[in-house]
Structure formats: C-alpha cells, structure tokens
Amino acid sequence: MGRATGHALLGMALLLGTERALAVNAGDYLFTPTVTQGEREIDLYGGTGSSGDKTRAESNAGLGFGYGVTQHWFTELDIAYRWQSPVGTGLDAFEWENIIQIGESGQWPVDIGMLCNVEKPYEASRNSPKTEGSSIRFGPLLQKDIGKVEVNFNLLVTHFFQSSEFSSTQFGYQSQIKYRYSPPLEVGIQAFGRFSSGGQAWAPYPQQVIRVGPVVLGRLRLPQERSLAYNVGFLMGTTQHSPDQTLRMQVEYEF
C-alpha cells in the first residue's frame, strides 16, 4: 500500500468515524437575560476549535445587528460563517435571535429571560456540512448576583425541523461565573455543554460535548453613550466528542 493511499484511507476512516458527530460551534457565546431598551449593537463573534478524538477542527464567525425594542425584548439578526476541514470556508446560516426579559432585574431571587433563536442554514452551497435543516433554539436564561459575583446558567433546547441524520431535539447548556472587578476587566469561568450526540437526545457522558475554561470580559465606555464590550474565552474539552481546545471571542459595539 502506497503512502498516499494510506493517508487517504486514514482520512476516510477519520471522516467515517466522525460522520455521526454533530458539529461543535466554536463561536458559541453566552446569552444573558437582561435587556436594555433602545440599545443598538453590532455583534462580532467567532472562535476556532481544534480537533478532538472524535471531532473535526472547526472555526466559526458571525456578525449581527441587535436592538432593544422594548424594556423586555431584544432582537438580533446574524449571519454566520464556518470553516471546517475538509469542507472549507462558507456562509453557514442566518439567525434571528430573540431574548425576552421576564420581570425586572432583582425582582425575584433569580433574574429570568427566555431565548428564542431561529436558524436557517445557507443551503446554496453543495459543500455545506449542514444536514440538520432549520432549527429553533429556546430555553430559560437565568442570572443571579451575589455581591460582585454574577452567575449565569442557561438550559437550551434545540429542535431541528428537517433532521434526518441527527436526533431532532437536542439539549444543551451554557454557564458562567464571573467576578465583576471593574467595568473594563472582569474574570470568570465559562462552560458550554451539549447533552446530545448523534442520534441520542441524552447521550452517555463520553459522547457529550463539554467545554470549560477561563474567560476575560469587560466594557470600555466611549463618548456619547457608546461602549465596546468584549469577552475572550479559552475552553478545554473534557470528552472525546469535544474539541481539545477552543479559543472564542465576542466584541459588541453598543450605541
């Protein structure tokens, strides 16, 4: 067997081995339940994830425009790009994100919001790795202040409308604990997880996706009620189906 043939077979084996693995979005960011009316933002986010034992390397990026329509409703339109080996780079999806803040901050022991995110994959490209079809992601966004510490936990359900390859309903979560040291510098730990894998809505632990790591956040005030918020996280995968490392970032220009 020639060297090139061997490499090709190895590549095929790797692809087949990951065929049933769901993509892991390196550009995931934390949703928060609070809404500021009238606030407009340009949202730039992205990330790059290395390969894992059963995950291919993948990079994602997105650009969105969001607006606080009312005291309790924030909406954002996004366009997302994806690079995945060996498919390459391409337009990935259009997203419409909505956050409904329920009640007022501090009104109850935990601040509550609801996420409703609609995603339509860009299907014009035949090379698109998307096979899941359009989806809706929803679930409660919870936040709790304990002095200068802020804790977030979001339980998210994703339902795919045309899924043929994967389980049509998947469960995941996002979590963060951060210390609010000062407006331009906050530090914390983030976790992004998915209980589902392949055809199982609730997969055994080794088949779940779990990424945990430190995050640095902050907001820089600019003149005339504008600001620049950022957060950068370095996440480490703890299961075979997680990327070994993910570097993710988000910058929001608010005006």
Next chain:
Amino acid sequence: MPVQIRGMVLALLIVGIRPAISADPEYVIQIKNHQFIPAELRIPAGEKVQIVVDNQDDTPEEFESYSLNREKHVPPKSQITLFIGPLAAGRYVYQGEDRTDGVTALGVIEAR
C-alpha cells in the same frame, strides 16, 4: 371546565405574587431638567427595595450603575421600576445618559 381551572390558577398566581411585590419598601427618584431628585437617596442596608424612577423630562434618560449592576432606559415622561438589594452598607453611584451638552445626571444610593 379546563378554562375555569386555568382562570383559578391564574387568579391564585396573581394573588400569590402581589404581596411579594408590594412587600418591598418603595422609593421614588425623579428626573427633572436632567438631574436626579433627590441626588442622594438613603435606603436600609440588607433589605431589598423598589425604586421608581420617574422621568419628567421630554427627553429619554437612563439609570446606569456598575456597582448596582443595573442599566435601564427611562423613556420621556415615563416611569420604570428597579429592584435593588439587599445591599451591604456603602455608597453606590449611578448616572443618567451621557448627553452631548455635557450635562449628565449623577446620583448616589447610600445603604446604611
């Protein structure tokens, strides 16, 4: 029958929630001519309070405080309600909207 049950559940929820909301002591901060009135508000430490921010100006304002972890838009001629605390004793600064004419409302909540 299911409609009646739903109505009863809703009524119970409303009755159950109302005392919890009204139990918090209420304070009022007015915004007039781009200034918070009073500019300094004392509230009890260790107790959750409800603050009504009443914007009497014709322009939008904001209640923003990093130390209180609150940022809220206050439309012109409108009121919003904030829930603050329980706070440790201390002074908590807040501010209004950054205005182009350089007049930014400033205020302090003192918990003691």
